[in-house]
Amino acid sequence: MESYTYLFLFVLQLVFTVVVLLALLHEKRLQKQLEKKNKQLLTELSNLRGEIRAMRSTYLTFTGKIVRISVSTTTASEELKKLISVTEKLKKELERTEAMSVYEKEHSDCQYICGIDEVGRGPFAGPVVAGAVILPKDDPILYLNDSKKLSEKKREALYDEIMERAVATGIGVVSPARIDEINILQATYEAMREAIGKLTPAPDLLLNDAVTIPGVNIRQVPIIKGDAKSISIGAASIVAKVTRDRLMEQYADVFPEYDFASNKGYGSASHIAALKEYGPTPIHRHSFIKNFGF
Numbered sequence: 001m002e003s004y005t006y007l008f009l010f011v012l013q014l015v016f017t018v019v020v021l022l023a024l025l026h027e028k029r030l031q032k033q034l035e036k037k038n039k040q041l042l043t044e045l046s047n048l049r050g051e052i053r054a055m056r057s058t059y060l061t062f063t064g065k066i067v068r069i070s071v072s073t074t075t076a077s078e079e080l081k082k083l084i085s086v087t088e089k090l091k092k093e094l095e096r097t098e099a100m101s102v103y104e105k106e107h108s109d110c111q112y113i114c115g116i117d118e119v120g121r122g123p124f125a126g127p128v129v130a131g132a133v134i135l136p137k138d139d140p141i142l143y144l145n146d147s148k149k150l151s152e153k154k155r156e157a158l159y160d161e162i163m164e165r166a167v168a169t170g171i172g173v174v175s176p177a178r179i180d181e182i183n184i185l186q187a188t189y190e191a192m193r194e195a196i197g198k199l200t201p202a203p204d205l206l207l208n209d210a211v212t213i214p215g216v217n218i219r220q221v222p223i224i225k226g227d228a229k230s231i232s233i234g235a236a237s238i239v240a241k242v243t244r245d246r247l248m249e250q251y252a253d254v255f256p257e258y259d260f261a262s263n264k265g266y267g268s269a270s271h272i273a274a275l276k277e278y279g280p281t282p283i284h285r286h287s288f289i290k291n292f293g294f
């Protein structure tokens with residue numbers, strides 16, 4: 001009986017051991033399956049993250065393209081507006097230039113039409129200067145006008161263009177001493193004749209600002225306020241104005257007290273004050289300042 005009891009206990013212990021081993025094996029198998037599943041989940045999660053990053057990058061690229069397209073469209077629209085504005089301004093300037101070419105077209109049978117004008121009839125100091133210009137017929141220079149209506153910067157730019165593109169230009173300069181000798185009107189005519197005489201080729205028609213020049217054997221057409229009505233006279237007024245202004249700026253270096261760079265020899269308050277304090281210079285017109293006791 002006792003032997004059976006030991007046998008039973010032995011079998012029971014063996015069964016328990018087997019059960020424990022089976023349990024341990026099952027646990028390890030489950031652990032391996034869980035680890036494998038975790039690896040799969042981690043791989044899937046990593047892949048999902050990669051897909052999300054790719055989608056985000058695609059989205060950003062797409063939206064970036066939309067922004068660039070939007071910016072490009074806006075820029076193109078602004079540039080188009082600017083182009084339309086420039087075109088409209090150019091059209092208006094061409095129409096204005098055409099309107100200022102009436103006298104030139106009226107005398108289109110003439111080969112060389114010369115505009116002539118003077119600057120400096122009224123100043124107390126400095127010369128009177130005349131400009132004579134023959135413009136090309138089929139290549140108009142835009143923005144020509146009465147020099148007094150243009151800014152200094154615009155006059156300077158147009159002066160350079162006229163001197164470069166004109167068929168011919170001439171400049172006449174008559175000194176203050178000569179003005180005192182023969183009077184300002186005769187000095188003006190003399191400056192105009194000098195300017196005309198420097199033209200090559202010689203003109204066959206003169207468009208003059210208001211006057212008829214004596215002693216010139218060329219057909220003349222006087223035009224009241226011609227510097228604002230004729231591109232040829234407007235060009236001549238610019239050439240004369242820039243030439244004289246530059247001369248007066250040079251005189252300003254020699255006679256700084258009189259502010260010639262600013263007043264260009266005209267009777268400004270500072271000029272008159274300097275005259276009273278320092279007296280006249282060699283470039284003053286005594287016939288113009290005699291009322292000040294000189």
